[in-house]
Amino acid sequence: MISRIATISMHTSPLDQPGTGDAGGMNVYIDQTSRRLAQRGVAVDIFTRATSPDSPPVVELAPGVLVRHVPAGPFERDNKDHLPEQLCEFTWGVLRAGLDRQPSIRDGAAFGGSAGSASYAGYDAVHSHYWLSGQVGRRVARRWNAPLLHTGHTWAAVKNLQLAPGDRPEPAHRGRAEAAIAADAHALVTNTDSEAKQLSGLFGPAAAPMHVVLPGVDLEQFSPGDGGAAKRLHGIAPEKFVMLFVGRVQPLKSPDVVLRAAAELARDPQLRRRLVVVICGGRSGAVSGQSMPQLAAQLGISDLVRFLDPMPAAQLAQLYRAADVTVVPSRSESFGLVAAESQACGTPVVAAAVGGLATVVAHGSSGVLIAGHDPARYAAELRRLATEPLWRARLAVGAVRRAEGLSWDRTADQLLELYERVSLDRSPGLLSACSQVA
Numbered sequence: 001m002i003s004r005i006a007t008i009s010m011h012t013s014p015l016d017q018p019g020t021g022d023a024g025g026m027n028v029y030i031d032q033t034s035r036r037l038a039q040r041g042v043a044v045d046i047f048t049r050a051t052s053p054d055s056p057p058v059v060e061l062a063p064g065v066l067v068r069h070v071p072a073g074p075f076e077r078d079n080k081d082h083l084p085e086q087l088c089e090f091t092w093g094v095l096r097a098g099l100d101r102q103p104s105i106r107d108g109a110a111f112g113g114s115a116g117s118a119s120y121a122g123y124d125a126v127h128s129h130y131w132l133s134g135q136v137g138r139r140v141a142r143r144w145n146a147p148l149l150h151t152g153h154t155w156a157a158v159k160n161l162q163l164a165p166g167d168r169p170e171p172a173h174r175g176r177a178e179a180a181i182a183a184d185a186h187a188l189v190t191n192t193d194s195e196a197k198q199l200s201g202l203f204g205p206a207a208a209p210m211h212v213v214l215p216g217v218d219l220e221q222f223s224p225g226d227g228g229a230a231k232r233l234h235g236i237a238p239e240k241f242v243m244l245f246v247g248r249v250q251p252l253k254s255p256d257v258v259l260r261a262a263a264e265l266a267r268d269p270q271l272r273r274r275l276v277v278v279i280c281g282g283r284s285g286a287v288s289g290q291s292m293p294q295l296a297a298q299l300g301i302s303d304l305v306r307f308l309d310p311m312p313a314a315q316l317a318q319l320y321r322a323a324d325v326t327v328v329p330s331r332s333e334s335f336g337l338v339a340a341e342s343q344a345c346g347t348p349v350v351a352a353a354v355g356g357l358a359t360v361v362a363h364g365s366s367g368v369l370i371a372g373h374d375p376a377r378y379a380a381e382l383r384r385l386a387t388e389p390l391w392r393a394r395l396a397v398g399a400v401r402r403a404e405g406l407s408w409d410r411t412a413d414q415l416l417e418l419y420e421r422v423s424l425d426r427s428p429g430l431l432s433a434c435s436q437v438a
Contacts, residue, residue, distance in 0.1 A: 001420075002042050002124045002125070002416060002419045002420050002423060003041070003042060003043065003124060004042065004043045004044075004045070004122055004123050004124055005037065005042055005043070005044050005045070005123065005124065005125050005126075005127060005419060006045050006047065006094075006098070006123040006125070006126045006127070006140070006144070006146070007030060007034065007044055007045065007046045007047065007126075007127050007128075007129070008047050008094065008126065008127070008128040008129065008133040008134075008136050008137045008140070009026070009027075009030055009046060009047070009048045009129050009130070009133055010047075010048065010049050010072075010083065010087075010090055010130070010132045010133045010136055011049065011083055011130060011132050011133070012026065012027055012048070012130075013027070013046075013048040013049075013051075013067060013069075014027050014028075014030045014031040014034070014046060014048075014061060014067065015048075015059065015061065015067055017310050017311075017312070018310060024247065024248055024337075025153070025215075025335060025336075025337035025338075026129055026130065026153045028337055029129075029151075029153075029215055029337075030046060030129060031061065032216065032218060032408040032411075032412075033408065033411055033412050033415060034046060034061065034062070034065045035061070035062045035065060036408055036409055036411075036412035037064075037065075037412050037415065037416060038062060038063060038064030038065050039064075039412075040412065040413075040416060042064070042416060042419075043064050043065075043066075044064065044065045044066070045066050045068055045097075045098075045123075046061070046065065046066065046067045046068065047068050047070055047094045047097065047136075048067060048068070048069060048070065049069070049070055049071075049072050049073075049083075049086070049090055050069035050070060050071045050072070055069040056069065057069055057097075068097050070090055070093035070094055070097060071089075071093060072086040072089040072090035072093055073085065073086035073089060073090075083132055084132065084173070087132065087135055087136060090136060091135075091136045091139050091140065094136060094140050095140055095143060098122075098123070098140070098144065123144055123146045124146060124419065124423050125146055125147050125148075125149060125419045125422060125423055126140060126141040126144065126146050126147070126148050126149070127148075127149045127150070127151070127189075127415075127419075128148065128149070128150045128151070128181075129150075129151050129153060130151075130152065130153050130154070131152065131155075131156070131174055131177055131178050131181065134150045134152070134177070134178070134181035134185075135177055135180075135181065137150060137181075137185075138180070138181060138184050138185075146423075147186035147187070147422040147423055148184065148185045148186055148187075149185060149186060149187045149188075149189055149418065149419070149422060150181050150182075150185040150187075150188055150189065150208075151188075151189040151190075151191075152178065152181075152188070152190075152199075152334070153191075153334050154332065154334055155178055155198075155199065155202070155334075156170035156171075156174040156175040156178055157175055157178075157202050158198055158202075158332055158355075159252070159331075159332050162331040162332045162354060163251075163331065164251035164252060164254060164331050164373075165251075166251065167251040167252065167331075179203060179206075182199070182203045182206070182207040182208060183203070183206050183207060183208065184208070185208040186208060186209075186422045187208055187209055187210075187211055187418060187422050188207060188208050188209070188210045188211070189210075189211055189213050189415070189418070190210050190211070190212050190213070190334075191212070191213070191214065191215055191334045191335040191356050191359075192212060192214065192334070192335065192355070192356045192359040193212055193359070194355065194356070194358060194359065195212075195334055195355065195356065196210040196212050211418050213411055213414045213415055213418065214335075214359075214406065214410070214411065214414075215335045215337065215340075215406070215408075215411055216340075216406045216407045216408035216409070216410060216411045217337070217340040217341055217344045217403055217406045217407070217408070218313065218341075218408060219344055219403065219404070219406075219407060221313045221314065221317055222313070222317050222320065222341045222344035222345050222403075223317070223344060223345065224321070224344075224345060224346035224400055225317075225318070225321040225345065225346075226321070227321050227322060227324075227346075230318045230319070230321035230322035231322045233318055233322065234278075234318075234319070234322050236276055236322060239274060240274055240275070240276045241271070241274045241275055241276070241324050241385075241386045242276045242277075242278060242322055242323045242324050242325075243258065243261075243262060243275070243276070243277045243278070243323070243324070243325055243327055243382060244278045244280065244319065244320065244322075244323035244325070244326045244327065244342075244347070245258045245277075245278070245279045245280065245281070245326070245327055245328075246280045246281060246316065246319070246320075246326065246338045246341075246342075247280075247281045247328075247330075247338055248281050248282065248283075249279070249281050249282060249283045249292055250283070251331070252330060252331050252332060253281075253329075253330050253331075254329040254330060254331055254352070254373055255279055255281070255292055255329075256292070256295055257327075257329040257373050257375050257378060258277065258279070258327045258329060258378075259277065259279075259292065259295050259296055259299055259301065259305065260295075260299065260375035261327070261375040261376075261378035261379040261382055262275060262277045262299075262301055262304065262305070262379075262382075263299040263300065263301050263375075264375060264376060264379035265379055265382060265383060265386070266300070266301050266304060268383075271383070271386060271387075272304070274386065275304050275386075276304060276306065277301070277304050277305045277306070278305075278306045278308060278319070278322075278323065279292055279305065279306070279307050279308070280308040280309075280310065280311065280316070280319060281308075281310055282309060282310050292305075292307065293305075293307060316341070317341075317345055320341060320342045320344075320345035320347050321345050321346070321347065323342070323347050324347070324385065324386070324392060325347065325348055325349070325350055325382060325385050325392070326338065326339065326342035326347050326348075326349050326350075327349075327350050327351070327378065327382070328342075328349055328350070328351035328352065328357060329351070329352050329370075329373055329378065330351075330352055330354060330355075330357065331352070331354065331373070332354055332355055333352075333354060333355040333356050333357050334355055334356050335355070335356035335359075335360065336351065336355070336356045336357040336359075336360040336361070339351055339357055339360045339361050339367070340360050340403060340406050342399070343360070343361070343366050343367070343399035343400065343402050343403040344399075344400065344403035344406070346396045346397075346399055346400050347396065347399060348366060348367045348368075348385070348392065348395035348396055348398070348399045349361050349366065349367035349368075349399065350367060350368045350370065350378060350381050350382060350385070351367060351368070351369055351370070352369070352370060352371075352372075352373060353369035353370060353371050357369065360402075360406075361402070362398060362402050365395070365398040365401075365402065366395060366398040366399040366401070366402035366403075367395060367398075367399060368381045368395075
């Protein structure tokens with residue numbers, strides 16, 4: 001019986017606000033699944049890199065869920081490109097934290113087991129998220145004699161095939177590390193069937209077995225509501241047509257496509273009078289070149305665009321309800337949490353037909369999928385939504401229906417079943433020599 005899981009999330013913490021820095025859908029995934037696993041009697045320890053000397057060693061995220069801050073490198077939010085230099089120190093920090101863990105009430109009957117009863121550090125499985133964490137997971141899982149499950153969230157080879165103009169390709173050492181993780185893991189957890197097929201093509205028979213576990217959406221937090229009231233809350237007149245972008249402002253997410261499509265719509269004076277564009281998110285990583293406010297000014301639509309900082313889920317739900325359409329023109333998405341949340345609030349989605357978005361969005365039913373990133377094609381679909389209220393209403397109904405099939409409870413149940421399955425295949429191992437790149 002599974003009683004304790006170690007989750008590795010080196011480069012970003014579930015305590016971080018999604019939409020800022022490197023925090024995004026992965027943070028929500030770890031947060032939501034951990035809470036629900038704890039509700040099912042499984043204690044979860046989440047290991048993440050400490051980014052401040054004031055970070056407490058342990059923070060309780062929820063009953064049964066602890067976030068363990070591991071010092072590694074300078075106390076700052078370092079760019080992900082520099083974090084491979086901290087892998088060795090972070091790995092040893094995780095091992096020390098596992099050894100130093102003291103038994104608590106979470107180890108007792110309330111969580112279905114006793115401390116240390118299942119494996120070296122008391123963990124029945126290690127689940128790593130993203131390639132940096134996967135390299136750590138390979139080593140600690142071996143040392144703890146626990147099976148390793150890995151969720152990539154993004155993969156170098158996939159991202160490099162779909163780069164935005166001017167965006168930098170992922171480095172070769174990341175691709176080599178991901179191949180090693182795929183080979184060493186007991187299981188690869190993928191978000192969709194299409195991702196599993198992609199990875200099978202990339203890694204071939206050497207890869208670990210792949211298990212599709214569809215992510216979810218918090219259907220209590222994200223639900224349909226009064227769109228007019230939500231618009232008034234944001235100081236937007238009810239007759240306005242609101243285009244919404246939510247996410248990190250980076251080339252991978254293509255927020256520029258939203259602004260360029262809006263500029264196409266604004267050529268029509270009647271549409272321009274109704275148009276409001278909302279960009280909700282923070283700049284991420286080493287973003288260079290023209291900023292979104294600069295682009296809006298160049299396109300002549302500064303008066304139509306609002307830039308908002310990332311916000312907590314309750315406020316974000318109101319923003320989705322205020323929107324008439326959410327635009328998700330990403331170059332790559334392993335799932336597409338923004339699209340799922342928007343649909344759960346009854347707001348249809350116009351999205352790129354890439355990755356998990358093709359699973360989350362039902363084309364012609366809950367939204368529209370577009371091949372490529374031509375702003376003119378987005379503008380054509382957005383114009384139809386702006387000028388055909390019955391079409392928009394039909395998609396809104398379909399959006400809610402589509403989201404009803406997505407549940408974090410179901411995700412947690414499937415993960416727990418997978419943990420139990422792979423824990424039966426645990427085999428002894430020793431910690432390999434620590435190196436920067438596998």
